[in-house]
Amino acid sequence: MSAPPPQAWLNALLTLLQQAQLALLRLWHLLGWTGDVHGQPAWPWARRIAGETLLIDLGLARQLAWSLLAVAFALACLVVAWRWRRRRLAWLGVGALALILAPWPSPRLLLTAAAPTSFQRSPTRFSxxxxxxxxxxxxxxxxxxxxxxxxxxxxxxxxxxxxxxxxxxxxxxxxxxxxxxxxxxxxxxxxxxxxxxxxxxxxxxxxxxxxxxxxxxxxxxxxxxxxQGNWPIPLRLPEVSVQCPGQPPRPLAEWRGTQRVRVVASDGDPSALPLEDPRFLTLLVTPSGQPLAEVPSFRAGCVAASPAAWPVFAGLAGVEPSNLSGTALLADRDGWLRARAAGKAGWSDADLLCTTGQPAQPAQVAQADGRRTLPQDGLTALLLRMDAEPVRFVQGGFVH
Ligand code: HEC
Missing domain, CATH: 1.10.760.10 (Cytochrome c-like domain)
Structure with a gap:
């Protein structure tokens, strides 16, 4: 048995704090004590909990976690004291002691300046x-x-x-x-x-x-x-309308969350279209954003149906639009962009542009596949590494 990695409880703590602050904001808004700013409820206080500090100051995060546990324990004592009258004073005393002994974190470190829009979320879906x-x-x-x-x-x-x-x-x-x-x-x-x-x-x-x-x-x-050869922040696969042969257009979001997605930029030559591959869904990006007239069998034929897709994907890949054809990007099952292969025939895990910063762990990789050791081609190794090292996202800061 090994203790869970610090990331697990830290993520839980940050999520809890985020939800608690949002719940407070909603309550205040519901009661009419705060209005709207820029179309969403306005955070009425000058400060908020500094999730980004907790993310890097593990000691502070531990102090806060213990203090919250002490508060929960004191509340439980209060309930027991209320129900079980005979030992009421003893229970109240134990509860108070927990609050006194709790390692309260310093508010100066725990809180940071907030803006009225601090808790607002973008409505754009990164399209x-x-x-x-x-x-x-x-x-x-x-x-x-x-x-x-x-x-x-x-x-x-x-x-x-x-x-x-x-x-x-x-x-x-x-x-x-x-x-x-x-x-x-x-x-x-x-x-x-x-x-x-x-x-x-x-x-x-x-x-x-x-x-x-x-x-x-x-x-x-x-x-x-x-x-620098990397993506400095985790990025979602941008939203775009997908047009597959013989089907009505639908949002790319429908592909996310279930399948890996490979985005291939192609200037439209049907014989150069990539083959379909069971390991991911393939989305073609073409300069015009128009559906292809004829797709040879087994070739990928779903197109990003927007002329804006070509320059946007060129931008994400860090490639001039005129050099984009042949570039491919891979997104993992959670919809995070992870790897880029620029005009090369094969993939390797050196193409991973969004990593967790740790070297690949062969044991983990083999485990993710449920097999021990098998010869792997570069792409399979890359996909397994993507699956084994998921991007963890925390509001107000990224665990990456
Ligand atoms: C007159 C010059 C100027 C223009 C024009 C300008 N910025 Fe800035 N921007 C700055 C400077 C200087 C800073 C650093 C401010 C600081 O740290 O106090 C900054 C900081 C920022 C930051 C960092 C904010 C943060 O949280 O630290 C963002 C984001 C940003 N600018 C976005 C924009 C966008 C978007 C536009 C256009 C709509 C824009 N800026 C136009 C000068 C400019």
């Missing part, structure tokens, strides 16, 4: 269309400071009082979506109260602001893939 809309907004309103590649080296950035951050880093994964939204809508100040980043609430409506956040994530992935 190809919103990423394309976001790209246009970014080019017009943000690239001058943040740079076309998002590394903070735009033509204006040298004149600013503080340098814009690079998005090709874990930054966007660490911040809760709602706080990115707030920073873009309201702007940012430095410690002395000087404006560092302008606010865009007057120029961009809510939908446009969420769209530009989708694009920032895609940009972070593309720049990371092109320059």
């Amino acid at each position: 190809v269309e919103t990423i394309a809309t976001g790209a246009r907004i970014y080019a017009a309103a943000c690239a001058a400071c943040h740079g076309a590649d998002g590394r903070g080296e735009g033509p204006l950035s040298a004149q600013l009082s503080s340098w814009p951050p690079t998005f090709a880093s874990p930054l966007l994964g660490r911040r809760a979506e709602g706080e990115l939204f707030w920073h873009i809508a309201a702007g940012m100040l430095d410690k002395n109260g000087e404006k560092t980043m302008p606010g865009f609430a007057g120029e961009l409506d809510d939908a446009q602001t969420w769209a530009v956040i989708d694009y920032l994530k895609a940009l972070a992935a593309g720049t990371g893939a092109a320059q």
Whole structure:
């Protein structure tokens, strides 16, 4: 028997805290004590629990977990004291003692500044269309400071009082979506109260602001893939309408959650279309986004039915649109993009761009397949590693 990895209880704790804060927000909203901001309930307090700190400060997380257990124990004592009158004082005493002895974490570490939109979720579903809309907004309103590649080296950035951050880093994964939204809508100040980043609430409506956040994530992935060979933040397979031969179009979301998905960029030559493969569903991305007229048998024929798909997938892969044909991306069963093969014949687990940061563990890989040791081709090894190392997502911070 071995103790569960710290990740398991930490994830449970963070989920609990997140749910508790959301429940409180809903209650306040229901009672009419807080209104709406940007179309969703407004967080009425200036602070919130710093999930992102707990994620890296295991000691603090343990203190909090023990204190919560002490509170639960004290509540249980209260119930017992209420039901079992004879020993009432003793039970109340034990409960109070638990509260006194609990290792209460310091509120200064536990809490962090919150914005009214801290707990808001993006309504966009990270779709190809919103990423394309976001790209246009970014080019017009943000690239001058943040740079076309998002590394903070735009033509204006040298004149600013503080340098814009690079998005090709874990930054966007660490911040809760709602706080990115707030920073873009309201702007940012430095410690002395000087404006560092302008606010865009007057120029961009809510939908446009969420769209530009989708694009920032895609940009972070593309720049990371092109320059560092990895995706700095976990990314979902973007939503797009799928058109399969002889069937009505349907959302890609229907494929997620059950099957791995392989996305193959093809400029349309029917003989170059990839073969169907039982290990995943194949989605073709074509420059026009049009369904293919004739698909030879056994060849993959389902197409991403949007002309925006080509430039968006080129961006995610970190490849120029003119060089995209032949590139393939793999998404795991949970819908996370994991690997890229750029114009090569074979796959290997070196193609994994979204990893858990640990070297592959052969034992785990063999276990995931239910077999001991079998000769594996590069693609099978890659798929098994993807399955053995699932992406873990925590709101307000990613366990990756
Ligand atoms: C005038 C220059 C300028 C423009 C224009 C600008 N930014 Fe910024 N941005 C900055 C600076 C400087 C920072 C760093 C601010 C800080 O850390 O105090 C920043 C920070 C950010 C951050 C990081 C926020 C965080 O949580 O740390 C995001 C996201 C961002 N900008 C998005 C955008 C988007 C989207 C646009 C366009 C709609 C945009 N910016 C336009 C200068 C700019």
